[in-house]
Each structure stands twice: as C-alpha cells, then as structure tokens.
Amino acid sequence: MSDKKDHIQDIGRRHFLRNTAVTGVAGAGLASGFGAGALLNSRQVQAAGANGIDVAPGELDDYYGFWSGGHSGEVRVLGVPSMRELMRIPVFNVDSASGWGISNESKRILGESSHFLNGDCHHPHISMTDGSYDGKYLFINDKANTRVARIRLDIMKTDKVTTIPNVQAIHGLRLQKVPYTKYVFANAELPIPQINDGRDLENPDNYFTMFNALDAESMDVAWQVIVDGNLDNTDADYTGRFVASTCYNSEKGMTLIETMRNERDWVVVFDVEAIEAAVAAGNYKTLGESSVPVLDGRKGSQLTRYIPIPKNPHGVNTSPDGKYFIANGKLSPTCSIIAIDKLPELFDDSIEPRDTIVGEPELGLGPLHTTYDGRGNAYTTLFIDSQVAKWNIEDAIRHYNGEDVNYLRQKLDVHYQPGHNHASLTESRDADGKWLVVLSKFSKDRFLPVGPLHPENDQLIDISGEEMKLVHDGPTYAEPHDCILVRADQINPSRVWTRDDPFFAETVAMAEADGVNLEGESKVIRDGNKVRVYMTSIAPQFGLTEFKVKQGDEVTVVITNLDQVEDLTHGFCMVNHGVQMEISPQQTASVTFTADKAGVHWYYCNWFCHAMHMEMTGRMLVEPA
Secondary structure, three states: OHHHHHHHHHHHHHHHHHHHHOOOOOOOOEOOOOHHHOOOOHHHHHHHHHHOOEOOOOOOOOEEEEEEOHHHOEEEEEEEOOOEEEEEEEOOOOEOOOOEOOOHHHHHHHHHHHHOOOOOEOOOEEEEEOOEEEEEEEEEEEOOOOEEEEEEOOOOEEEEEEEOOOOEEEEEEEEOOOOEOOEEEEEEEEOEEOOOOOOOOOOHHHEEEEEEEEEOOOOOEEEEEEEOOEEEEEEEOOOOOEEEEEEEOOOOOOOOHHHHOOOOEEEEEEEHHHHHHHHHOOOOEOOOOOOOOEEEOOOOOOOEEEEEEOOOOOOEEEOOOOOEEEEEOOOOOEEEEEEHHHHHHHHOOOOOHHHHEEEOOEOOOOEEEEEEOOOOEEEEEEOOOOEEEEEEHHHHHHHHOOOOOOOEEEEEEOOOOEEEEEEOOOOOOOOOOOEEEEEEOOOOOOOOOOOOOOOEEEEEEEOOOOOOEEEEEEEEOOOOOOEEEEEHHHOOOOOOOOOOOHHHHHHHHHHHHOOOOOOOOOEEEEEOOEEEEEEEEEOOEEOOOEEEEEOOOEEEEEEEEOOOOOOOOEEEEEOOOOEEEEEOOOOEEEEEEEOOOOEEEEEEOOOOOOOOHHHOEEEEEEEOO
C-alpha cells in the first residue's frame, strides 16, 4: 500500500514541478538520451551544466516539440529542452509499427490518396483560441502529393487527410489565430494550367496557383484564390481579417534564371472578410469536377493587395504583439517589416503598397525565417552565412526612419545552412523567449560519419538572457523542415482509448451490423468469399488461437484490446502477408488482406506485452481452392 501511495505522490510531484517550471524562467535541459537527442559530447555537457538545464532521468520536459518529418511523411514528437524523441506520428507514410497505411482505419482516413507511399511534410502548426494554443489539433502539409492532414493531439493520431483540388504542391501552411482556428490556410506553390486537362501544356501564361482555405473542423476546402506568382510561406494576423503570403517568381518563369530576374517580388495580403463576402454573394467560379469556390485574386482584385519586397522572398512571420508581418528576402540581405495596422488603408486605396513597409533591416546573406522572443526581438536564420541574427524590431524601424541606431544585437554561428527556426510559443500571443530551435540542413564534422548520406542537425539555443547560447546538437534524419514548441500543460493527451472514440467508429459499426460484441466475443463470420474474424486480446492471449478460411478469401481481422493498463499495447502480425498493426488498450483495430496461399500461417503479437509475449500466437488455416 505504501508503494502505491509513494507512486501517486511521485506522479503528483512531477506534474507540480512541470506546471510550475513553465511559468518561470528557470526550467529545462538537456538529456543524453537516444533518438533525436543522441549522446552529448563533453563540451555540450559542460554547457548544460553551466546553464543549469539538465533534465534528469525520470523528470519531464517543459515543452512538447512537434517536428515535421520531412521526406519521411511523419511528425516527430520531442521533449524540449531535453530534445529526447518521444513518439513518431505517421501521417503520409506507411508505418509498420502502428500499421498506419496498412490498417483499415488508417486507409479510411487517407482516403483515395492511400495508394501514395511517399510524403513530404513541411509545416506543423497547432490550433488556437484567442491567439493562444488550445492543444486540440496539429495540422501539417504534404508538398509531394498536395495534401493537408490533421492530427488529434489527445490521441496523437492523424484523423483527417484532405487532397486539395485544382493545385499542386501545398507548401506554406498556417492557421487563423483569432477568435479561433476556423481556417487552415495553405499555399499551393507550383503554377499549373487552370483547368489542368492538357489544353495549355505549352502556354505558361495560363499557369496560375492558388491560396487555399480549409475548414478546420470538417477539413473540407472552403475556398481558393488565384494569384500571380509562386506562393511560398504564409501567416495570419491577430484580427482574423488578414493573411500574408510571400510570393516569388513574379516573372512567371519556368527556369531558374527566369525566376530571378526581378529585383522585387511581393507579399500578397488576403482580406479574409472580403473573400467570405464574395463567396456568400456567389461571386466565384468552379473548375473541372471540383465544387470548391474559386475566386480571382490576381493583381487588381479587391480581395488582395501585392506589396513589393526584395527578392525571391521565403518566410513570413507574424510578430506575437500582432503589429507586424516580417518577410525574409532570401536573395536579398534584408527583411521587410509590414505594419498590419496600415493594411486597412491599403485596401481602401488611401496608401500605396510600399507605404506599409516600416522597416527593412539588412541582416546578412540568405535570410529565410524569423521568429520572436516576445520581448521585441526577432531572430532570423541566415542560410548562406550559417548564422542566426538577433535584432530589435523597433530599433530597425527607427533606423529605417533615419535615426542612427544599431538594431543588431548578436549573430550566432550555427551548423550549417539553417532553414526554419522556431522559438517557444512564438506563433501565439504567449511567446516566452526561452528556447530557440534552429533546423540546420548540413552537419558535416558535427557527428560520427555514417556514410555518404549525412544526418541533419537540430540545434537548441537558450535565448532567455541577453545573449544566445548554443546548448545542444541533435542529429536527425531527412529532412525535419520545421517545428513548433508548445508548453506541456497546453497539451492533454489521453492515457487509454475510450470505447466510443470516432477513430474506430466505422469498425465498431461493422461489428454491430454483424451482431458481434467486441468487448467479450470472438467470432468468425463468412459472407461469400469475404471472411470477418473478430477476436479480443488480453495479455498474453488472443481470443482466437486459430481460424479457418479458403484460399483466395478476403479476410478482415478485427481485434479489440481489452487490457486497461495504459501502456499495454498489443499488435497483430500475419506472417508472410505484409500485415501488421498496433492495438493499444481499449482500441479496436482492423486490417484486410487476401489469403492467397494455402497452408498454415501463424499470427503473433508484435508489441511486447507480457512475460509470455512470445507465446501470444495463433494460426490461420487456409484450405486449398
């Protein structure tokens, strides 16, 4: 009894320490763990000790970090500041551990795009209410196959995937911040003919791309806006009215040289209220087989404004005080500061587009992305210089107005060629200026060599003081494009599935139609050449240890895990059939395959669950046709 009491007290102490640490400046550290946080070298250990940021074994991190898995098509969950990898959430990939892309539940979610075996995840972003993270959803794009996915953060599982019509290559993605995340905004990058049915293959003048808005709850595409140029990144303001997107290739070029001729491209600003009014009034068209409203936002439209900025811009980021969009020049050493309070005047045509620019600080070579500490400072990655520049926004504005003031605070070398960076809580009103993650594209000489394909490098920087301090290198696999950091208390994951969860509702409905009680019954139902096998699992045994089918039958196996211990996950693997899936406590999961080979085929639990785990097996007996 005392052991149980001590355990409860220890859990309470952990939660108390975690929740108090996030309100102070002190918390957090560095663990010499596995995964993204590999072994630390002596210099890093010394840095960790000097900064007082050690996360000891058994202690918990202050932040969840959600990393895009890049070319893997997944999302990776890390603890920050330890940089320990906690979980991988499959999204656009096939994952044999969980059965994602194999199980029926995952195939339903992936929909008609489930035949794609690849994904290219770029931008993970968390839903908001009144400008603060609400911990409900995380959204992420697939540039490779023009999709947007939603992850439920209570179960850390993908629950919706939408393919965007009429466009190709969804890149930049951000969310409406206030009053809540009604829309997911997504940029399609690569222009195509509209309609893309082969009629304009050789006529680039008729190539266009679109700005897209999805309903965050239904994940249906709400509307699309045609623009000039190639859309890149995007961000929304704190009024709910304006969204800004960087846009390169104002030249409408089809080759590299053609896309770099102009000294200025632009930021396109979208008036969400005007777009909604136009849709409500029916002032739109549809394209091809899609019923999505398509509006014309090209130059001269009342729905958009084009603000010229240098050159081939890339990232655009909203400051947490809601005052500015800051766009990064990429082929210019400058960032452009756009005053959001001037945008109503711009749409009223009382000022010129460049009048919205209130600062254009020169920072270094290859500025890509800017993040914030909530104290008036911005942090911009310099890809060519392999640095992060810390600079003060108001001082940069004063300098632009002719005052002799130095806006640069510090430049810190990072390793090497940084792309995205992200400071803790920076996309919300609550930016707390504690941690900065820099996602570097190259890592030569930082880690043990592993062959021609090198790891990339996620670096953790302490920004709580006046100076940036690099405290951690973390090798990582191709290519974590971006990340987002949220306080641990803003996420409330479930420990065990609830039996009425909509994630497996269709499978439960199928069982009800078959008259099967999933919570206590194992049963085989034959319907012609379709066989449905229902079984329970309680460690260390399946409810059925054998079942018989005929060669050529389509077999659906449905398993309900009746265990209630929160980490007692079972698996189901049918040997030599390419079938494998996870069944967590109280979850129902199913998989369908063809029994195409006569003979005895064993199945087993592939998640270690019990001292007798190896004995948790069964046989499928396949009679010859």
